[in-house]
Amino acid sequence: MRWIRAAGRGLLVIAVILSGYAASGTRSDTARGDGRGPLTLATAGDLTGYLGPLLEGWNRTHPGEKVTLVELPDSADETHAQMTTDLRSGDSRFDVLNIDVAWTSEFAAAGWISPLRRDGFPLKSFLPPVVDTATYDGKLYAVPYVTNAGLLLYRKDVLAKEGIEPPRTWAELERAARTVAPKYGLDGYAGQFLPYEGLTVNAAEAVYSAGGTILGDEGERVTVNSAAAREGIGFLARGVREGWIPKKALTYKEEESRQAFQDGRLLFLRNWPYAYVSASGEKSEVAGKIGAVPLPGSDGPGTSVLGGSNLAVSSHARHPDSAARLLAYLTGEKVQRQVLTRGALPPVRAALYQDPGLIRRFPYLPTLRASVLAAAPRPKSPRYDQVSLAVQAAVHDAMAGHQTPEAAVRRLARELAAISR
Numbered sequence: 001m002r003w004i005r006a007a008g009r010g011l012l013v014i015a016v017i018l019s020g021y022a023a024s025g026t027r028s029d030t031a032r033g034d035g036r037g038p039l040t041l042a043t044a045g046d047l048t049g050y051l052g053p054l055l056e057g058w059n060r061t062h063p064g065e066k067v068t069l070v071e072l073p074d075s076a077d078e079t080h081a082q083m084t085t086d087l088r089s090g091d092s093r094f095d096v097l098n099i100d101v102a103w104t105s106e107f108a109a110a111g112w113i114s115p116l117r118r119d120g121f122p123l124k125s126f127l128p129p130v131v132d133t134a135t136y137d138g139k140l141y142a143v144p145y146v147t148n149a150g151l152l153l154y155r156k157d158v159l160a161k162e163g164i165e166p167p168r169t170w171a172e173l174e175r176a177a178r179t180v181a182p183k184y185g186l187d188g189y190a191g192q193f194l195p196y197e198g199l200t201v202n203a204a205e206a207v208y209s210a211g212g213t214i215l216g217d218e219g220e221r222v223t224v225n226s227a228a229a230r231e232g233i234g235f236l237a238r239g240v241r242e243g244w245i246p247k248k249a250l251t252y253k254e255e256e257s258r259q260a261f262q263d264g265r266l267l268f269l270r271n272w273p274y275a276y277v278s279a280s281g282e283k284s285e286v287a288g289k290i291g292a293v294p295l296p297g298s299d300g301p302g303t304s305v306l307g308g309s310n311l312a313v314s315s316h317a318r319h320p321d322s323a324a325r326l327l328a329y330l331t332g333e334k335v336q337r338q339v340l341t342r343g344a345l346p347p348v349r350a351a352l353y354q355d356p357g358l359i360r361r362f363p364y365l366p367t368l369r370a371s372v373l374a375a376a377p378r379p380k381s382p383r384y385d386q387v388s389l390a391v392q393a394a395v396h397d398a399m400a401g402h403q404t405p406e407a408a409v410r411r412l413a414r415e416l417a418a419i420s421r
Contacts, residue, residue, distance in 0.1 A: 035321035039095045040068045044079040048274075050343030058329055065322040076100060076197045080385065087112040092316040096323040098145055098309045100197075101133035102378040102388070105218060108136035109382030113312040114320070115139045121328060126348045127369070133377050134310045136218070141312055143327045144348040146339060148307030149371035150205060151364065153261060153269045153276055156291035158184050166293045170209075170235050173268060173296050177244035181267040188244035190257050191270035193236075193399060195392040198253055200378065201305045202270065203395040205295060206232030208376050209302030214391070219381030219420055225413035231298060234405040237398045250399060262286060270295060272307060276364050277344040292364045294371045304375040308346070346372070383419050390415040 041055065052069055059066045072079045080103065086092050087110070099107060107113045121143050123131050134142040152173075154166050162180050167173035177188025192198030207214060212228025215221065239245030249257065254271060258278055261269040264285040269275065276292050278284065295302040311330060313323045329335060336347040340358065346368055352358055353369040381387045390412060398408035 035319055036065055036325075037319040037322055038064075038066050038068070039319060039322055039326060040070055040093065041096070041098075044072045044074060044076065048343045048345075050338070050345075054330075054335060054338055054342065057335075058326065062322075062325075065319070065325070067326065084385070087314070087316075090316075092314055094314040095317040095319055096326060097312045097314055099142065099312055101130075101144075101147075101306055101308050101310055102197075102384055104134055104142050104310055104312070105136045105380045106382055106384040107312065108139075108141040112315055113141050114315050114317070115141055116143065116313065116324070116327075120324065121331060125333075125350060126331075127350045127353075127372050129306060129372060129375055129377075130308065130348050133306055133308070134312075136380070142310035143312075143331055144308065145311045145330055146308040146345045147348050147372055148272050148346050149304040149368060149375045150201070150270050150295055150307070151273060151276065151292045151304075151367060151371060152295050153271060153279065153290055153292050155184075155186070155267050155286065155289055157289040158186070158267060159291075166291060167268075167296045168293075168301055169296050170298055170302075174235075174239070174244060177239070177268055178242065181244070184267070186267045187246040187249075187260070187265055189239060189268040189270075190245060190249040190252055190260060190266055192253055192257055193245075193250045193396070194253050194256075195396040196253060197388055197392075199395060200388045200391045201307065202236070203233065203391050204305045204376075204378055205270075205303060206236055208232075208305070209295060209297035210235075211298065213379075215379035215381055215387065215416065215420075219379065219383065219387070222413055222416045222420060224416060225409060228298075229409050229412075230405050233395055233398050233408060235298075236395065237401070237405050237408075240399050241401060245399075250396070261290075273346055273362075273364055273368055274344050277362070292367050294367060294374070301374070304371045306372065306375045306377050308348075381420070386419045387416060390419065 055067050055069060072082055097113060118140050126144055127147060130144040130147045134140055134144050159166060164176060167176060173189060181188040191202040193202060204214060207229045210228040210232040212226045212232060213223045216223045240247060257269055258271055258275040260266050262279040262284045279290050280287050295304050311327045313320055317323050333349050336349040337352060339345050340347050340352060353365050359365050379387055394408045394412040397403045398405045
């Protein structure tokens with residue numbers, strides 16, 4: 001799932017799943033008549049180790065509703081596969097799912113998660129775009145837990161020596177990546193270009209940043225066959241062909257790209273904010289030498305894809321009341337502050353982005369806030385897993401030189417039309 005866990009690791013990715021117990025009557029554990037009882041929380045590799053201590057606070061004050069933490073694979077794709085296999089069985093272990101924001105439509109359409117009452121959560125306290133990722137067919141099916149937006153990290157020491165500003169457009173990024181980076185023994189630009197969920201994100205950002213879209217009407221209409229999509233995918237393919245995107249970047253996920261930047265091998269990197277935190281640490285070769293700006297676009301600032309995770313109550317939940325109470329706890333301001341300070345993950349509470357103390361500790365927060373407010377969700381579709389696979393395959397072939405960007409976009413339009421039928 002695409003958390004921000006590294007937002008990453010796939011971003012964060014962090015994928016958190018609150019999993020629990022099978023449908024009523026299938027388990028022998030004691031449950032109160034009001035739907036309360038123990039829960040199991042599964043997370044896709046808690047890289048920063050923040051979640052266990054955070055849940056201890058809940059367990060101390062809710063002894064009859066204790067949460068057990070279970071970690072699933074780091075990969076968003078592997079976590080998705082494990083979750084959907086379990087849910088399709090009709091006898092799911094999960095009480096609550098902390099799903100990648102792109103999965104809400106898929107899980108809701110499949111009947112795997114239950115609608116939630118809007119008045120049960122402080123939605124007006126959240127950054128507005130994140131709430132849209134939790135809805136499907138006009139209903140709230142999840143509660144935003146962690147958000148994310150892609151940022152352009154850059155070597156501010158190198159740009160300062162050259163007397164140039166951070167790029168606002170693709171042309172400016174391309175020029176510096178092609179001419180400045182080699183002078184300092186650096187590769188120019190990288191993102192997450194291995195064919196997995198991260199490439200879907202990078203491709204969608206390229207299309208959006210050129211003014212295009214991929215799907216409309218929650219997956220019912222294919223819109224990708226456009227000049228903007230050809231321009232966006234062409235930008236990525238041209239970078240590899242001309243060498244200012246290194247070919248090895250075609251194997252990068254979040255962590256490989258972060259490591260390359262942190263080791264001082266890249267001038268520019270598209271990644272989630274956790275990479276900024278890591279690259280600013282004591283063991284980083286570029287600590288104190290980096291900056292972050294919104295992603296550039298075709299003719300001005302670009303559009304990031306919203307990352308992060310949403311908390312949803314499984315339709316098989318054994319203890320739905322406890323599950324809902326846990327959602328409210330994890331999205332409260334106190335816990336959301338710890339999500340940032342302990343986990344380096346972007347919270348969904350808007351007020352935290354204007355907290356002077358947090359800004360001093362996380363100086364990228366104002367930039368991240370602007371990026372989130374201008375961000376767009378990945379294509380909504382009840383068959384999102386198939387949509388993502390089609391995007392990954394077509395765009396990777398274009399970047400690897402196996403197809404022209406024009407041919408890749410036409411192919412993608414055909415495949416998405418077949419998926420949408």
